Amino acid sequence: MKWEIDESRPIHAQLVEDMIRRIVAGEYRPGERIASVRDLAFEAKVNPNTMQKALAELESRGILITQRTSGRFVTEDHEKIVQLKQSLSQELLANFVADMRNLGYTKEAILGAVEQALKKSQI
Amino acid sequence: MIGKVLKYDIRSIGKTLLPVYGVTVLLCAFTRLMVFLETYSSVFGMFGMLTNVFSLIAVAGSVALTLFICVRRFYVHLFKEQGYLTNMLPVKLETLVFSKFAVSLLFSVGAAALAIGSLALMYASLELTPNITEFVNVVKSVFPIFFVLIILSLYLYQSGAYAAYSIGQRSGRNKIGSAFAAYLLLYFVYQIMNLIVLLVVYFAWRDLWTLLEQNDMHAVKNLLYVAAIPTVIANIGCYFVSVRFLKKQMDLE
Amino acid sequence: MIECANLGKFYNGVVALEGVNLTIGRGKIIGLLGENGSGKTTLIKLINGLLSPSTGSVAIDGKAPGVESKKIISYLPENAFLDSDMRVREAVGYYADFFADFDREKAGRVLREMEIDPKKKIKNLSKGMKEKLSLTLVISRNAGCYILDEPIAGVDPAARDRILDTILNNFNENATVLVSTHLIADIERILDEVVFIHHGKIVLHEDADALRTRRGKSIDAIFREDFR
Numbered sequence: 001m002k003w004e005i006d007e008s009r010p011i012h013a014q015l016v017e018d019m020i021r022r023i024v025a026g027e028y029r030p031g032e033r034i035a036s037v038r039d040l041a042f043e044a045k046v047n048p049n050t051m052q053k054a055l056a057e058l059e060s061r062g063i064l065i066t067q068r069t070s071g072r073f074v075t076e077d078h079e080k081i082v083q084l085k086q087s088l089s090q091e092l093l094a095n096f097v098a099d100m101r102n103l104g105y106t107k108e109a110i111l112g113a114v115e116q117a118l119k120k121s122q123i
Numbered sequence: 124m125i126g127k128v129l130k131y132d133i134r135s136i137g138k139t140l141l142p143v144y145g146v147t148v149l150l151c152a153f154t155r156l157m158v159f160l161e162t163y164s165s166v167f168g169m170f171g172m173l174t175n176v177f178s179l180i181a182v183a184g185s186v187a188l189t190l191f192i193c194v195r196r197f198y199v200h201l202f203k204e205q206g207y208l209t210n211m212l213p214v215k216l217e218t219l220v221f222s223k224f225a226v227s228l229l230f231s232v233g234a235a236a237l238a239i240g241s242l243a244l245m246y247a248s249l250e251l252t253p254n255i256t257e258f259v260n261v262v263k264s265v266f267p268i269f270f271v272l273i274i275l276s277l278y279l280y281q282s283g284a285y286a287a288y289s290i291g292q293r294s295g296r297n298k299i300g301s302a303f304a305a306y307l308l309l310y311f312v313y314q315i316m317n318l319i320v321l322l323v324v325y326f327a328w329r330d331l332w333t334l335l336e337q338n339d340m341h342a343v344k345n346l347l348y349v350a351a352i353p354t355v356i357a358n359i360g361c362y363f364v365s366v367r368f369l370k371k372q373m374d375l376e
Numbered sequence: 377m378i379e380c381a382n383l384g385k386f387y388n389g390v391v392a393l394e395g396v397n398l399t400i401g402r403g404k405i406i407g408l409l410g411e412n413g414s415g416k417t418t419l420i421k422l423i424n425g426l427l428s429p430s431t432g433s434v435a436i437d438g439k440a441p442g443v444e445s446k447k448i449i450s451y452l453p454e455n456a457f458l459d460s461d462m463r464v465r466e467a468v469g470y471y472a473d474f475f476a477d478f479d480r481e482k483a484g485r486v487l488r489e490m491e492i493d494p495k496k497k498i499k500n501l502s503k504g505m506k507e508k509l510s511l512t513l514v515i516s517r518n519a520g521c522y523i524l525d526e527p528i529a530g531v532d533p534a535a536r537d538r539i540l541d542t543i544l545n546n547f548n549e550n551a552t553v554l555v556s557t558h559l560i561a562d563i564e565r566i567l568d569e570v571v572f573i574h575h576g577k578i579v580l581h582e583d584a585d586a587l588r589t590r591r592g593k594s595i596d597a598i599f600r601e602d603f604r
Contacts, residue, residue, distance in 0.1 A: 007564055007595070008592065045565055045566070048544075048549065049405070131473075135461070204455055204456055205457055207455070207457040210424075211426075214446075371428075374428060
């Protein structure tokens with residue numbers, strides 16, 4: 001997965017979001033060791049200090065665990081990951097619904113549009 | 124650190140000058156060879172006359188090039204683009220400047236040796252006109268101090284230029300123009316020093332003229348020693364002037 | 377690490393830099409951002425002791441620029457600065473001779489990555505190659521502070537990425553990096569802090585992400601809005 005960074009928003013916050021997305025999507029499995037700050041920073045083409053800050057935040061939220069000698073690991077707390085997944089999807093949905101309503105869609109129209117979109121993506 | 128600075132200064136200047144010196148010596152040797160071969164055929168003599176002219180030009184050119192290359196190295200290495208690296212080396216300014224002065228002296232010795240050596244190579248033990256023979260005999264008898272005087276005056280062209288460039292740094296508008304003005308000023312100071320020495324000699328050494336007229340080599344030698352004094356002082360003075368001005372203000376363009 | 381107090385420089389009465397008070401901490405990447413002619417290079421030259429200040433002072437680790445500061449600062453000037461009569465290999469030797477913190481192995485590796493032939497004369501390299509060589513030498517020191525003046529200005533976009541990668545991948549961790557540029561968009565991702573310089577004055581010095589949060593825009597956009 002490529003790191004998508006929008007320079008008009010704080011970079012460290014986007015790195016946090018990106019890491020969460022990767023964990024939720026299963027790119028990093030629970031208990032898996034993640035790359036070093038330097039390597040991740042290089043991959044994302046950002047300052048190592050910023051990456052460090054992002055990882056520290058993930059740690060303080062319990063999403064990453066540091067083991068003093070062997071590096072950083074994704075939490076093995078499945079419930080936590082499920083929670084993250086839910087809050088992420090809820091956020092997406094809330095945004096989506098708000099946008100659709102702004103376009104003038106009613107509840108039924110939104111549901112219809114979603115069904116159609118789902119059908120299309122199945123092909 | 125001084126060793127490393129010297130190494131790169133010598134290498135950079137030597138890379139240009141040594142091949143030129145080499146060609147000059149070869150040309151002079153070739154000229155001499157032609158003179159030897161003249162006994163076999165006058166064609167060689169004709170050819171020798173031609174290379175003789177080229178040799179003399181080469182000798183003069185080598186000396187002039189020495190001055191030019193040394194002064195250019197000082198300017199380019201300290202004040203132009205390369206100055207952005209030279210002045211960022213973890214080396215004291217005095218060391219950088221000292222190295223330039225030392226290398227200039229080295230190549231002044233080289234150029235003087237080349238000039239005298241080449242001339243000797245071409246003309247030694249040849250039948251010359253009486254006037255020149257007489258001059259050569261005088262020079263032979265006072266050779267060491269004569270050689271030193273040549274070196275010192277070659278050297279002074281360079282150290283004077285270094286001091287002038289350093290003083291020119293103080294000007295914000297026109298560094299080269301100011302350096303030129305400073306050079307004239309330094310030259311003026313040097314001439315005043317010479318004048319003072321000359322006056323001292325004139326009043327303190329009454330019988331000098333009679334001795335010289337009698338071709339007293341001892342007197343000639345002593346006079347040359349005295350003549351060297353202001354040049355030595357001027358050369359040393361130029362080093363201190365350079366360091367002092369550069370320490371006070373160094374503005375790379 | 378670097379402290380400027382009321383620093384100023386005038387040329388014949390024309391102000392190039394005025395009243396600069398700036399403190400740069402250790403281990404940060406700081407962007408010195410300004411248009412051409414805004415005073416970026418003047419500030420950098422003053423920090424390096426290549427210019428004598430007209431007012432105020434500069435201190436690096438508490439001392440005025442001198443032999444000690446030159447031991448720890450690795451400086452990439454804006455223009456070509458290498459002796460073009462040298463070969464690449466000789467230039468590497470020059471750096472290794474004078475800078476105790478120079479890492480020959482790293483230099484060799486980066487030169488290979490950049491595909492620069494060590495046997496070539498510097499004057500026979502293309503402009504882009506020369507810039508890459510300069511950067512290689514500067515970045516191959518394990519310095520306490522790197523000062524890079526317009527490292528990406530003269531090169532094409534592909535080479536820009538290469539150069540940014542090289543900077544990110546090779547500079548000494550815990551080192552301070554001060555990088556000046558007017559090409560903000562290309563470089564803003566890697567900055568911790570930004571310093572805006574305009575008409576010889578420092579108008580802003582802030583944490584990069586804090587600035588983005590405060591204004592809700594990219595630093596490039598903020599700069600354009602404020603000064604163009």
